[in-house]
Amino acid sequence: MADVLSLEERAASFRERVKSAIPGGGNLDMCMLCGTCVSGCPASGLAGMDPRKFVRMVILGLDEEVLSTPWVWMCTQCQRCIYACPMEVDIPKLVYEARASWPRDQRPKGIRASCDHHVQRGGAMGIPKEDWIFVVQDVLADVRSTQPGWENLEAPIDKKGAPYYLNQNSREPVTEPEEMVPLWKILHLCGIDWTYSSEMWGGENYCMFLADDDNWARIIAQQARIVDELGCHTFIETE
Amino acid sequence: MIEFYAKGIREGKLKVNSKWNEAGIKFTVQDPCKLVRQSLGDWIADELRFVVKAVVGEENFVDMVPNKSNNYCCGGGGGFLQNPYVEERLKFGRLKLEQIDRTGAKYVITPCHNCHSQIMELARHYGRDFKVVHLWTLICLSLGILAENERLYLGDDLKECNLPGKHA
Structure with a gap:
């Protein structure tokens, strides 16, 4: 991450995709970098990530990093961040969309098994x-x-x-x-x-x-x- | 279900009281993110406190800070309990553990199943001796209708408290 990033070369397709998927575009462009989300997020610091950083990376179009970080599975989508955010930036929905971008067979096996069991057997x-x-x-x-x-x-x-x-x-x-x-x-x-x-x-x-x-x-x-x-x-x- | 607990108490169908807790055992409660912040809002958190206080005694309830819609997630949600990032999940839970420690409570009441599992694991992993219980356990304990084999999550201090047929 220490290297200088060339943003022009990046397609930022994830940003465009989530903007159309989230009502109001998820207010992504409204982030003021205040860090209120980070201070109340128990997942801050895990996998070298925190909610503000994640938003910035999405906005900057760092799709490769955004779509590969295991942090999206360490965020519980508890919504404390959007609750505290003065601009209601929809970080939990970003995380959801990032999870959905993982090929299904690469998403955590335990969650997948619980989902499959439920569909097949009702619990x-x-x-x-x-x-x-x-x-x-x-x-x-x-x-x-x-x-x-x-x-x-x-x-x-x-x-x-x-x-x-x-x-x-x-x-x-x-x-x-x-x-x-x-x-x-x-x-x-x-x-x-x-x-x-x-x-x-x-x-x-x-x-x-x-x-x-x-x-x-x-x-x-x-x-x-x-x-x-x-x-x-x-x-x-x-x- | 919390709504029905509260209604039952108000209508006199669940005649709970806190006499069983003469020892003044302290309780705190974990507001489930999904139920409170994400779904119904603070009124259900207030109902939860109404029920808890009626059951354990108002003076024996110690709230976490922050709480209700502003509460911190314990780390049991979002599928975290079902994925391989166990070490990270336990780190995630430290914020919750510190909150619980500050209450000094001997029991954490968790209306949510995922919270129940995660907070129990936090206690075990970080060597705390508080217990983690469901609300139905305490309601039935208070009513004197909690059988011996329904006390899985109670500590030794409450294993024999108010057993059916044995209270006055």
């Missing part, structure tokens, strides 16, 4: 539908038979006409199923009539983190269709 951990249903029913049966006062606890799956739909982070049923129970108990006490779904039940969406627009949308659309078919009017996110 990022990739357990088959039958296992998901079994775990819920097994844990429920255990609570009903061993915990006095909870004989009528419910954890319905695909219950038509339930007003509330609940998604489930896919970690619990796989690694710590008992952790699902406190939430069921709370819903019971609140008198909320709810249901899980047997398909596309996962509460996460790693396709978004993978910057895989098509599969991100596919998961959302399929889940929305399921919620509509069940007749639920409210979608409860476990957070």
Whole structure:
């Protein structure tokens, strides 16, 4: 990076591409170099990069560096930078577009696997539908038979006409199923009539983190269709 | 779900109180970036605090600084937990760790799953003894309906606190 850069020779195609992809061009040209983004960004300094530097590199057309730095996978797109930025420069969207520019098979394997699992099996951990249903029913049966006062606890799956739909982070049923129970108990006490779904039940969406627009949308659309078919009017996110 | 916790408490369906925390164990909370800053805004962070204070006792809640929409990311989001840059992720988390250290809290409440995993790993990696818990655990603990096998993330100080059928 110490060499003098010749900017004329660079096509800056990434800059042009993101400008048309982000509403209002992402305010890229508005950056005043104040550094507010850097001071509140926990990813500042990782991989020799920080948000302000990244913006400058995009503006200067340093496409090769911008599109190869692993920093885009170390930024969590938490949006603290754009929240603090006086000019609302959309750095998280820049990072997203840079991630999307990586060939899919070169993006981090773990995120890719979580995305693929979700598309194929309804949750990022990739357990088959039958296992998901079994775990819920097994844990429920255990609570009903061993915990006095909870004989009528419910954890319905695909219950038509339930007003509330609940998604489930896919970690619990796989690694710590008992952790699902406190939430069921709370819903019971609140008198909320709810249901899980047997398909596309996962509460996460790693396709978004993978910057895989098509599969991100596919998961959302399929889940929305399921919620509509069940007749639920409210979608409860476990957070 | 935080909305429903708050509604349940206000409507008297979740009769929580902080009597179980007579020892005055201190709690702090990690505002999830996606829920607060990116989606719903500060009102949901305020609801979160309403629930937490009702459950652990107002005097036992210590906020991080900065917080709510201005909070720092812990480093568990964006797919960071699923990619190979582990060393960088732990460095990323130091800012969060310092924030938690300054609260002096023994428990960090994380409504977000990714925060839960990342902050637990930060504690383990940097040798801290604070615990990281889900909100549902504490609500059920307060209500006296948290079974023994639902206490995976509680420390020894709360493993037997307010067990079902054993409280007055």
